[in-house]
Each structure stands twice: as C-alpha cells, then as structure tokens.
Amino acid sequence: MSVNEFDFSDKDFQRVKTMVYDFAGIDLNESKKNLVYNRLAKRIRTLGMNRFSDYLDYVVEQGEEEFVNLINAITTNLTFFFRENHHFEYLANTVIPHLLEKNKASKKIRIWSAGCSTGEEPYSLAIVLKEAVPNGWDARVLATDLDTTVVETAQRGVYSIERLKGVTESRKKSWFLKGTGDREGFVKVKPELQKIIDFGQINLMNEWPIRDKIDVIFCRNVVIYFDKPTQSKLFNRYADLLADEGHLFIGHSESLYKVCDRFELLGQTIYRKTR
Numbered sequence: 001m002s003v004n005e006f007d008f009s010d011k012d013f014q015r016v017k018t019m020v021y022d023f024a025g026i027d028l029n030e031s032k033k034n035l036v037y038n039r040l041a042k043r044i045r046t047l048g049m050n051r052f053s054d055y056l057d058y059v060v061e062q063g064e065e066e067f068v069n070l071i072n073a074i075t076t077n078l079t080f081f082f083r084e085n086h087h088f089e090y091l092a093n094t095v096i097p098h099l100l101e102k103n104k105a106s107k108k109i110r111i112w113s114a115g116c117s118t119g120e121e122p123y124s125l126a127i128v129l130k131e132a133v134p135n136g137w138d139a140r141v142l143a144t145d146l147d148t149t150v151v152e153t154a155q156r157g158v159y160s161i162e163r164l165k166g167v168t169e170s171r172k173k174s175w176f177l178k179g180t181g182d183r184e185g186f187v188k189v190k191p192e193l194q195k196i197i198d199f200g201q202i203n204l205m206n207e208w209p210i211r212d213k214i215d216v217i218f219c220r221n222v223v224i225y226f227d228k229p230t231q232s233k234l235f236n237r238y239a240d241l242l243a244d245e246g247h248l249f250i251g252h253s254e255s256l257y258k259v260c261d262r263f264e265l266l267g268q269t270i271y272r273k274t275r
Helices: 010-024 030-046 052-062 064-074 085-102 120-132 148-156 169-175 228-241
Strands: 108-114 138-145 158-160 176-178 186-189 197-201 214-219 242-250 263-267 270-273
Touching: 010 030, 010 052, 010 064, 030 052, 030 064, 052 064, 064 148, 085 120, 085 214, 085 242, 108 120, 120 138, 120 169, 120 197, 138 148, 148 197, 169 176, 214 228, 228 242
Parallel strands: 108 138, 108 214, 138 197, 214 242
Antiparallel strands: 158 186, 176 186, 242 270, 263 270
16 A cells, blocks of 8 residues: 655645635545645645645745645646637637727727636737738737746747647748757747737636726636636626627637526637627
8 A cells, every 4th residue: 555755634635625716716526636635745845844734834824826836736737839729710710800890990809818828829819810910900919827937938938849739830930930059949939929918917716907898718728627606707707808799719628508698609619798
C-alpha cells in the first residue's frame, strides 16, 4: 500500500472544495481528490511544508495571489491556436459580416476572450479581426484570465513552433516572426496583433471592469469546472453584457441547456443572445 508524502485528510479535501468554490466558482467532486493531492503536492514541497492543512492556512494568510496559484494548479491550461476552428470560421464568415452592417455607425467591434489562458485564443481572434474587418474600424479583443502567470505569458506572445499546428502556412507567414539563434524553434506574434488586444486579470466571480457592450464572448472550456447554479449566474451576466444579438461561443463539451434561456443555439456550441 502506497503512503502519501503529505498528510491529506477528507477534512482537508472538503476545505479545498469550499475554498475554490467560494473564490472561483469551481465545483470539485469526490473523484477529484487524487487530482487535487497530486497537483498541490508540488506546491507544498516547494514551500517546504509537510501537511495540507498548513498549506491551506498559508493560502488564507497570503490572500489572492496564493489562491490563484492553488486554482491554477488544479485546473488545466491546455490550448492551441485556432482550437475548434469551426468557431473562428463562423466568426469570420457569419458574425463579422453581420457586425460590419449592424455597427457601421460606430465602426466598433469588441470581442472578449474570457479565460484566455496562455493567449492562443485571443491571438487567433485578433488574426480573424485583422483579416475580416476593414481598415478604419475600431476592432479590439479583451483577453482575461484568473491566473496572472498565464496572462503574462499571453502578453509576451512567444510560443514554440509546435503550438502553431492549427495555423495555415499563409497565416504563419503573415502573423508570426520566426526566432533565430537561441530563439530557434520559437515564434513571436507580430506587434500589430498585440496592439489590438487588451490583456488583464479578471475573476469571473467578481465584478467586471468592463464598460463597453461586448459583441462576441468566447468562454470555452471554462464552465466545465462550475456547478449549474454558478453557470446560470455567469451566463446571465454574459447576456447582460452582450449587445443585442451578441454571440457566445462555449466549449464543445459545454451546454446552456436548462442553464440559461436567454440564448438560442445556432449549432456547434455557438449561441446568439435573444433577450
């Protein structure tokens, strides 16, 4: 029988569950107990502690910064450019032409990548805007995440070439700079993409410092960690923030069915606000 390196009682797990739910709306079920242990053990080892209870006391003492470390450890920041490419095609071919007509007076388009992780999604959105929106329009992407570390990675815009597996050759040439010398094997997104993205840290459970109405929200593979009441509250807040007929894109394993009735499903986890 294997023995855990650190003391991790049922009481500790229940405490983790309560903490992550209260702070970030994430609902951990019993099946996640081993995952929580394995993901947090590394952090506890780094801090030179012996018990989970000591670490959880430390999280409370340190406040938001360590809470974010905890949340980031138990969630997965797996993403790549143009992931679920049908979403980006629908955005380019259907949503943006609609917005060019609808917003022609203001010449303004706003897209929010809510849960932007390491930046591949907002840069993919920025590429679509640059390719599909005429010059002279004020088209921008807001890119936010709970974890400041991944937001900093996103702001730098440097990636290994392997992360571009979903990008066409023409887009690679148009929007990325190839590294040389000690940067060989890496690419950097071009400055014109970075210029139209506003990066920031937002906890979706708190107030949002967003003043503009948003035309499109990408919130993909974020609510899989939330229970139904938290999902319902979040999607209703999205509906409040979206402009009339605004679009919401969610992850392929997510659904608004019996969660929020303010959207109509257009297919392939693409929704349009109805009220």
